Amino acid sequence: MSLGKNFRLPLDCRPVRYSAHLAPDVAKGAFEGRMELEVRLDAPRREIHLHAVGLTVARARARVQDRALKATFSADAESETVTLRFEEELPRGGVILDLAWSGKFSPGLRGLYRAGPLAVTQFEAADARRVFPCFDEPAFKARWVLTVVGIPDGVVALSNGVPIKDQKEPDGGRTVQFAETPPLSSYLIALCIGDLASSPEQKARAYPVRTWAVPQKRELTAFGQEVALAVLPLLEDYFGQPYAYGKVDQVGVPDFEAGAMENAACITYREVALLLDPKTAPLNVQKRVAEVITHELSHQWFGNLVTMVWWDDLWLNEAFATWMAYKIVDQWRPQWRVWMDFEVGKGAALHLDALKSSHPIRAEIHNAEEAGESFDAITYEKGGAILRMIEGYLGQEKFREGIRLYMRRHKEANATADDLWAALAESSGQPILELANGWIRQTGYPLVSISEEGGKLRIRQRRFFSDPEAAPEPTLWLAPLLLRIDGRERRVLLRSAEETVDPGGSFGWVLGNAGASGFYRTAYDDELLHRLIRALPELRPEERMALVSDQWALVRANAAKLEGFVDLLAALETEEDHSVLDEVVGRLSYLEHRVVSEASRGALHSFVGRLFQRAATDLGWDPRAGESDERRLRRSAVQRALALVARDPAAVADATARYQRHVARHPHAVDPNLLDVVVAAAARTADEKRFDELRELARTELDPAAKRRYLHALAMVEDPKLVPRSVDLALDAFVQMQDFASYLGTLLANRAARETAWRLIRLRWEDVRKKGDSPMILRRLVEALGNLTERRHLEEVEKFLASHELTAARQAVAQTLERLRADVALRERLQPELDAALQKK
Numbered sequence: 020m021s022l023g024k025n026f027r028l029p030l031d032c033r034p035v036r037y038s039a040h041l042a043p044d045v046a047k048g049a050f051e052g053r054m055e056l057e058v059r060l061d062a063p064r065r066e067i068h069l070h071a072v073g074l075t076v077a078r079a080r081a082r083v084q085d086r087a088l089k090a091t092f093s094a095d096a097e098s099e100t101v102t103l104r105f106e107e108e109l110p111r112g113g114v115i116l117d118l119a120w121s122g123k124f125s126p127g128l129r130g131l132y133r134a135g136p137l138a139v140t141q142f143e144a145a146d147a148r149r150v151f152p153c154f155d156e157p158a159f160k161a162r163w164v165l166t167v168v169g170i171p172d173g174v175v176a177l178s179n180g181v182p183i184k185d186q187k188e189p190d191g192g193r194t195v196q197f198a199e200t201p202p203l204s205s206y207l208i209a210l211c212i213g214d215l216a217s218s219p220e221q222k223a224r225a226y227p228v229r230t231w232a233v234p235q236k237r238e239l240t241a242f243g244q245e246v247a248l249a250v251l252p253l254l255e256d257y258f259g260q261p262y263a264y265g266k267v268d269q270v271g272v273p274d275f276e277a278g279a280m281e282n283a284a285c286i287t288y289r290e291v292a293l294l295l296d297p298k299t300a301p302l303n304v305q306k307r308v309a310e311v312i313t314h315e316l317s318h319q320w321f322g323n324l325v326t327m328v329w330w331d332d333l334w335l336n337e338a339f340a341t342w343m344a345y346k347i348v349d350q351w352r353p354q355w356r357v358w359m360d361f362e363v364g365k366g367a368a369l370h371l372d373a374l375k376s377s378h379p380i381r382a383e384i385h386n387a388e389e390a391g392e393s394f395d396a397i398t399y400e401k402g403g404a405i406l407r408m409i410e411g412y413l414g415q416e417k418f419r420e421g422i423r424l425y426m427r428r429h430k431e432a433n434a435t436a437d438d439l440w441a442a443l444a445e446s447s448g449q450p451i452l453e454l455a456n457g458w459i460r461q462t463g464y465p466l467v468s469i470s471e472e473g474g475k476l477r478i479r480q481r482r483f484f485s486d487p488e489a490a491p492e493p494t495l496w497l498a499p500l501l502l503r504i505d506g507r508e509r510r511v512l513l514r515s516a517e518e519t520v521d522p523g524g525s526f527g528w529v530l531g532n533a534g535a536s537g538f539y540r541t542a543y544d545d546e547l548l549h550r551l552i553r554a555l556p557e558l559r560p561e562e563r564m565a566l567v568s569d570q571w572a573l574v575r576a577n578a579a580k581l582e583g584f585v586d587l588l589a590a591l592e593t594e595e596d597h598s599v600l601d602e603v604v605g606r607l608s609y610l611e612h613r614v615v616s617e618a619s620r621g622a623l624h625s626f627v628g629r630l631f632q633r634a635a636t637d638l639g640w641d642p643r644a645g646e647s648d649e650r651r652l653r654r655s656a657v658q659r660a661l662a663l664v665a666r667d668p669a670a671v672a673d674a675t676a677r678y679q680r681h682v683a684r685h686p687h688a689v690d691p692n693l694l695d696v697v698v699a700a701a702a703r704t705a706d707e708k709r710f711d712e713l714r715e716l717a718r719t720e721l722d723p724a725a726k727r728r729y730l731h732a733l734a735m736v737e738d739p740k741l742v743p744r745s746v747d748l749a750l751d752a753f754v755q756m757q758d759f760a761s762y763l764g765t766l767l768a769n770r771a772a773r774e775t776a777w778r779l780i781r782l783r784w785e786d787v788r789k790k791g792d793s794p795m796i797l798r799r800l801v802e803a804l805g806n807l808t809e810r811r812h813l814e815e816v817e818k819f820l821a822s823h824e825l826t827a828a829r830q831a832v833a834q835t836l837e838r839l840r841a842d843v844a845l846r847e848r849l850q851p852e853l854d855a856a857l858q859k860k
């Protein structure tokens with residue numbers, strides 16, 4: 020009888036210490052293991068359940084005091100467990116299990132797998148069970164002593180502990196034993212074996228830090244090393260707890276499913292999230308690498324030292340690391356203004372969370388597969404934004420005191436959301452539970468509408484939906500609002516559906532989300548909106564950005580007119596902040612990509628061209644000596660608008676000329692911040708010769724961001740003769756598994772390649788499925804279908820997804836379909852409005 024998919028291990032039998040030997044045969048893609056696993060029983064037991072998938076158990080027995088007890092064992096595929104049945108009952112207390120097993124490398128990017136020349140592990144959420152029989156749930160923390168057998172000479176082996184023994188074996192190969200770890204959940208155990216080279220070892224306070232890559236990319240490790248050394252002391256100071264794991268290894272892995280993985284002291288990264296050449300990396304790539312590294316390092320406390328009890332609190336890990344990364348990077352490099360980048364992620368979360376198919380931050384999770392689906396913008400970005408909002412409400416000092424208390428109280432153990440709220444309530448003296456639970460347990464967020472009635476402000480809240488047809492919902496939030504009235508800040512705790520606020524006399528304008536620090540959208544009555552647009556220069560950049568984002572969301576929800584939105588964009592013609600410009604260009608790009616009719620496309624191009632022409636003339640293409648980053652990034656936004664959205668022929672020609680000089684390796688041919696625009700423009704107009712050139716660049720380039728840029732450029736070609744080649748590459752080994760979904764997504768967003776790529780996905784689904792054989796890649800593949808634009812596409816996607824069951828991507832399927840339906844309906848509704856608005860421009 021099966022234990023069922025939702026089976027959870029009983030809590031009366033817990034692991035204490037794993038002492039495991041693993042002998043991987045990288046060439047054969049197989050391994051053998053044996054271990055002594057010390058467990059504690061709170062009650063006598065005849066049976067012990069361990070997680071295991073694809074492992075063949077060869078031996079299982081128990082040692083109790085000096086007696087050896089034999090066990091029979093049986094595997095259960097559905098619960099992914101093996102059950103050991105002992106010949107007699109095991110007594111309460113300590114028992115040593117003695118196990119031997121064998122298994123195979125995983126075909127996808129999880130368990131133990133081959134990543135180019137390396138053998139690496141990826142265990143979160145629940146794939147440690149593909150390598151070790153173990154208690155593979157986060158609540159079961161235990162110490163691990165790992166020994167790896169049969170490592171060839173000259174090959175590096177890294178794990179969570181430092182190597183304490185490295186000896187040659189008489190029959191060839193080496194045995195490396197790693198030091199015992201502090202208590203860790205199984206998903207944090209890691210192993211990396213292969214030809215790796217590191218930056219020179221340096222110390223962050225008392226412990227060594229190294230950054231690793233395959234040897235030809237060793238030069239690209241310096242920046243990641245610098246970030247880690249800078250932010251580790253800042254994290255120790257924030258948490259008031261020293262780093263717990265003795266050393267830090269950061270490893271760039273050549274094929275990797277997620278962005279990075281916070282394994283204790285052995286952090287693995289997608290190469291593009293760790294390695295870069297500071298001479299050629301655009302600022303946004305540098306910021307992204309610093310943010311990911313800081314995210315992973317903050318997990319060493321939030322996640323590793325204090326771990327969620329179960330996956331329903333995954334947000335405790337991810338929301339916290341997301342928020343903390345921005346906080347600490349902002350402390351390290353305030354001139355980067357990374358909170359503006361945080362706004363971009365928050366915008367994506369607001370968009371996702373306006374769907375009926377969204378989910379609460381703290382979601383009910385029944386099994387490992389569902390846990391895997393929780394790694395999304397709600398858990399990360401919305402969670403991070405809610406923490407930021409709560410920090411704003413309690414004040415930075417009280418919030419930090421609460422976090423320190425939580426760390427002290429639960430270190431080396433597990434905790435739940437309520438433990439965090441209890442610590443924050445204690446440190447602040449504020450009843451935080453009701454407020455916090457409203458935001459983490461309810462799906463969605465409020466639309467806060469502000470109107471002026473008889474000299475008073477009337478403030479209303481209701482759940483915001485993108486879908487204009489969605490039935491209203493009675494959900495309410497205890498919402499800490501920060502208003503700004505003519506530059507004066509005013510806190511309001513909104514408790515009910517509607518409240519009246521006295522503005523304290525006559526006023527010019529009111530802003531409903533000062534500092535954009537709240538996770539809600541704001542709507543204004545016509546008069547208040549007018550006054551706010553006149554006051555645009557008095558708002559902070561993040562507030563202008565939020566205004567654009569909110570007004571666009573209201574247009575989508577059919578709660579505001581497109582024409583008013585186009586007027587708002589036009590009012591931002593003199594905008595100088597690059598993040599606000601990026602937001603504007605993003606919305607224009609959406610209109611160009613998804614909404615405009617063929618008949619009006621030319622008119623939209625001219626509108627965008629006129630909007631940015633003055634700025635483009637002022638900025639040109641080439642930076643002056645000593646120019647600020649801000650001006651460089653502004654140039655990048657403006658030239659993107661002209662060359663890629665407006666398709667202005669002069670801008671495309673300028674971009675292409677710079678592409679040619681760049682690939683001919685002229686020094687300083689192009690500012691790195693313009694490379695994305697320059698390469699994309701050149702790719703769209705590529706002929707066969709340039710296609711081959713891009714392909715060769717994508718193959719040989721060492722810098723991961725540059726390589727990815729060339730790779731995606733291949734999916735942007737528009738020459739009908741090249742499109743089939745570009746589409747065929749998707750299934751070629753040339754496109755690695757980690758890049759597969761984003762490559763297909765780029766093809767589906769390319770109007771010249773869309774039909775061919777969509778046909779490939781349908782006709783060769785078995786091959787697509789095989790290449791996307793990792794749950795996260797599969798979800799990204801489903802999401803990529805959202806790049807299609809027309810009603811007939813929607814109907815085809817609906818039919819296709821209905822006839823292909825994708826159990827590991829149920830949520831992605833529901834969200835993608837809802838989004839695509841909304842986008843298609845929006846296209847049909849807005850097309851005439853946009854045509855009319857453009858005629859007046």
Ligand SMILES: [Zn+2]
Pocket residue numbers: 281314315318336337340
């Ligand atoms: Zn994380």
